[in-house]
Amino acid sequence: MSAATDTIEEFASKEYKYGFVSEIESDTIPIGLSEEVIRMISSKKNEPEWLLEWRLKAYKHWLTMTDPLWHNVNVTPVDYQKIAYYSAPKPKKVLNSLDEVDPEMLAMFDKLGISLQEQKRLSNVAVDAVFDSVSVTTTFKGELKKQGIIFCSFSEAVQDHPELVRQYLGSVIPYSDNFYATLNSAVFTDGSFCYIPKGVRCPMELSTYFRINAANTGQFERTLIICDEGGYVSYLEGCTAPMRDENQLHAACVELVAMKDATIKYSTVQNWYPGDKEGKGGIYNFVTKRGICKGDNAKISWTQVETGSAITWKYPSCILQGDNSIGEFYSVALTNNKQQADTGTKMIHLGKNTRSTIVSKGISAGNGQNTYRGLVKINPGAENARNYSQCDSLLLGDRCGAHTFPYIEVKNPTATVEHEASTSKIGEDQIFYCNQRGISTEDAVSMIVNGFCKEVFKELPMEFAVEAQKLLGVSLEGSVG
Amino acid sequence: MSLLEITDLHARVAEKEILKGISLTVNPGEVHAIMGPNGSGKSTLAGVLSGRDAYEVTSGEVLFDGQDLLELEPEERAQLGVFLAFQYPVEIPGVNNTYFLRAALNSIRKYRGEEEMSAPAFLKLVREKMNVLHIDQSLLNRPVNEGFSGGEKKRNEIFQMAVLDPKLAILDETDSGLDIDALKTVAEGVNALRSPERAIIVVTHYQRLLNYIVPDFVHVLSGGRIVKSGGKELALELEAQGYGWLESGSTSELVAA
Ligand SMILES: Nc1ncnc2c1ncn2[C@@H]1O[C@H](COP(=O)(O)OP(=O)(O)O)[C@@H](O)[C@H]1O
Ligand SMILES: [Mg+2]
Numbered sequence: 001m002s003a004a005t006d007t008i009e010e011f012a013s014k015e016y017k018y019g020f021v022s023e024i025e026s027d028t029i030p031i032g033l034s035e036e037v038i039r040m041i042s043s044k045k046n047e048p049e050w051l052l053e054w055r056l057k058a059y060k061h062w063l064t065m066t067d068p069l070w071h072n073v074n075v076t077p078v079d080y081q082k083i084a085y086y087s088a089p090k091p092k093k094v095l096n097s098l099d100e101v102d103p104e105m106l107a108m109f110d111k112l113g114i115s116l117q118e119q120k121r122l123s124n125v126a127v128d129a130v131f132d133s134v135s136v137t138t139t140f141k142g143e144l145k146k147q148g149i150i151f152c153s154f155s156e157a158v159q160d161h162p163e164l165v166r167q168y169l170g171s172v173i174p175y176s177d178n179f180y181a182t183l184n185s186a187v188f189t190d191g192s193f194c195y196i197p198k199g200v201r202c203p204m205e206l207s208t209y210f211r212i213n214a215a216n217t218g219q220f221e222r223t224l225i226i227c228d229e230g231g232y233v234s235y236l237e238g239c240t241a242p243m244r245d246e247n248q249l250h251a252a253c254v255e256l257v258a259m260k261d262a263t264i265k266y267s268t269v270q271n272w273y274p275g276d277k278e279g280k281g282g283i284y285n286f287v288t289k290r291g292i293c294k295g296d297n298a299k300i301s302w303t304q305v306e307t308g309s310a311i312t313w314k315y316p317s318c319i320l321q322g323d324n325s326i327g328e329f330y331s332v333a334l335t336n337n338k339q340q341a342d343t344g345t346k347m348i349h350l351g352k353n354t355r356s357t358i359v360s361k362g363i364s365a366g367n368g369q370n371t372y373r374g375l376v377k378i379n380p381g382a383e384n385a386r387n388y389s390q391c392d393s394l395l396l397g398d399r400c401g402a403h404t405f406p407y408i409e410v411k412n413p414t415a416t417v418e419h420e421a422s423t424s425k426i427g428e429d430q431i432f433y434c435n436q437r438g439i440s441t442e443d444a445v446s447m448i449v450n451g452f453c454k455e456v457f458k459e460l461p462m463e464f465a466v467e468a469q470k471l472l473g474v475s476l477e478g479s480v481g
Numbered sequence: 482m483s484l485l486e487i488t489d490l491h492a493r494v495a496e497k498e499i500l501k502g503i504s505l506t507v508n509p510g511e512v513h514a515i516m517g518p519n520g521s522g523k524s525t526l527a528g529v530l531s532g533r534d535a536y537e538v539t540s541g542e543v544l545f546d547g548q549d550l551l552e553l554e555p556e557e558r559a560q561l562g563v564f565l566a567f568q569y570p571v572e573i574p575g576v577n578n579t580y581f582l583r584a585a586l587n588s589i590r591k592y593r594g595e596e597e598m599s600a601p602a603f604l605k606l607v608r609e610k611m612n613v614l615h616i617d618q619s620l621l622n623r624p625v626n627e628g629f630s631g632g633e634k635k636r637n638e639i640f641q642m643a644v645l646d647p648k649l650a651i652l653d654e655t656d657s658g659l660d661i662d663a664l665k666t667v668a669e670g671v672n673a674l675r676s677p678e679r680a681i682i683v684v685t686h687y688q689r690l691l692n693y694i695v696p697d698f699v700h701v702l703s704g705g706r707i708v709k710s711g712g713k714e715l716a717l718e719l720e721a722q723g724y725g726w727l728e729s730g731s732t733s734e735l736v737a738a
Contacts, residue, residue, distance in 0.1 A: 217614075433570070436567075437585035438559035438588045
């Protein structure tokens with residue numbers, strides 16, 4: 001056991017490699033939240049009146065809500081008056097080309113492995129880079145435009161395509177949805193916007209890279225993706241943050257709209273700073289993600305690899321409204337040290353013959369706590385709806401925990417709902433078997449964990465699958481002395 | 482110099498002494514059979530040699546190529562050329578068999594200061610060995626041992642041995658759970674791997690396997706000691722008389738068998 005335990009200890013004490021702070025001068029508004037602040041954000045972004053009103057409506061509603069955190073003993077409550085709600089790198093003038101981007105910023109993204117420079121870009125991925133509160137640059141915009149695809153920062157979309165934003169903003173996640181989504185609606189600063197026109201298959205992966213840099217700043221981004229009839233898009237999202245002793249709040253909203261025959265594939269590799277070994281610092285990742293299959297035969301597929309954050313609360317969901325529409329959720333969540341993840345999905349079946357698949361893989365190490373919480377709801381009109389759920393948990397060591405809460409509500413007798421769950425410990429026998437073949441314990445653990453996650457990784461686009469495997473691999477580096 | 486030199490080896494598991502003074506010398510090219518009733522300590526010996534954590538060596542010495550084997554980690558022993566074909570091969574879900582084997586081979590090569598084997602070269606090697614052992618192509622692309630039949634698991638062990646090319650192979654009850662056809666195939670595979678450079682220790686409860694893998698030496702293990710050693714005829718004697726005659730009065734081991 002000893003060798004395996006050592007590795008697990010090391011696994012639990014892995015170092016966070018993205019914890020550096022960049023010296024980039026920023027324009028940050030004073031901390032605190034008030035109507036004043038919201039007006040300030042809105043005016044800094046030169047927003048139309050209707051959007052300001054929407055924000056204020058959300059804010060007023062938010063004031064009537066209570067923070068669900070207060071009820072959770074394992075969480076240091078967030079003081080919403082101590083957060084800065086807007087931080088933008090200086091200068092904030094409109095950038096005409098990448099040459100005008102702060103070289104320090106380019107260097108930072110390079111260090112994160114995201115090259116924004118033309119010659120070094122990943123050839124098949126268009127990137128929107130969001131730094132603290134604003135989008136820095138979006139690559140390949142011109143090329144996408146030729147096909148009528150709009151891919152830009154949310155702020156730009158508000159300026160250039162206000163009709164689309166107005167029509168769909170809040171249409172999947174109403175401003176009153178939940179505490180964090182409502183807060184986001186009031187104060188969101190930037191994010192990505194994407195529109196795929198009818199019948200267009202987006203020729204490259206679209207990607208947003210989020211980075212929290214400034215201290216005491218919350219990140220409240222808003223992403224809106226609309227895929228019109230018969231369209232297809234695959235969208236990737238990645239995130240990191242510096243190591244800081246205070247908890248930082250990340251409360252994003254992502255709304256997806258898939259029309260008839262459209263497919264949206266949304267993949268996330270979340271690697272926010274998880275806090276240190278004792279649980280000090282780290283990101284609170286309280287995110288609302290929801291998609292609607294509006295038309296018949298639409299499909300929305302969520303894939304997520306969650307390795308970072310001190311606390312993750314996240315339930316990417318699908319509303320299956322169109323007949324024959326499909327919802328999928330593939331998830332790997334890894335928690336170690338004092339990390340807590342409570343994640344899962346909601347599949348709401350409204351249309352006939354709607355189908356959903358849930359595959360959740362939870363890995364717990366150190367003192368990590370990993371919870372799957374999911375809802376499968378079959379409404380009366382959803383004739384012949386089908387769901388298959390599989391929730392597997394892998395435990396590394398004796399101090400971590402795995403919990404599964406599947407909620408099922410079936411209101412139509414023709415529905416078929418299947419649920420499978422398993423919990424296993426990484427086996428000494430498995431590790432010894434690998435050792436006996438010449439494979440070190442560290443590599444063995446990595447291999448076994450990756451094998452455990454395989455069904456999810458195979459859903460990720462190539463570039464991301466490699467990154468995700470590396471991420472788990474890096475977590476295991478330097479373990480056996 | 483002999484390849485493996487075990488001297489007065491004592492080992493225990495969970496406070497219970499299992500090996501009570503084993504001495505054995507194995508030279509390159511030799512095939513040794515270790516026979517004995519269930520519970521006599523055969524798997525314990527295999528486990529101690531390969532470095533399983535559960536066993537505690539209380540005294541004695543094991544030299545491999547002149548090196549103290551007992552102070553090495555299990556993976557170092559494997560890298561030096563000690564291979565154990567498991568009595569119960571372990572399943573590793575989601576890990577592709579070929580991927581696993583290539584990782585194993587490359588970590589062994591790395592230890593020896595050799596370059597990693599390229600994917601094409603590796604596939605060529607794998608094909609070659611596959612043909613010798615009548616391994617089905619589909620086994621290669623499945624997760625390690627997952628959903629394999631008993632026979633497939635055992636054949637996969639021998640296949641791994643063929644690819645990893647160890648100096649010393651210990652086969653722990655490779656015959657158990659196999660029907661006669663599967664047994665013949667596995668034995669054929671092992672025979673193909675006999676060579677003047679390699680030593681093989683065949684651990685078995687039954688004489689049956691030794692009809693197909695004919696050993697140079699047979700040792701009878703009973704109550705944690707080698708109570709008798711001889712040539713291949715000893716296996717036949719045992720077959721005829723059972724283990725009882727070794728036990729001078731005690732039948733407990735027989736009952737366990
Ligand atoms: N992990 C263990 N814990 C307790 N006793 C064990 C353990 N492994 C083996 N033993 C005991 O050691 C003795 C020898 O076992 P083993 O080496 O497996 O015998 P064989 O392979 O010859 O059948 C048996 O009495 C068995 O019960
Ligand atoms: Mg045994």
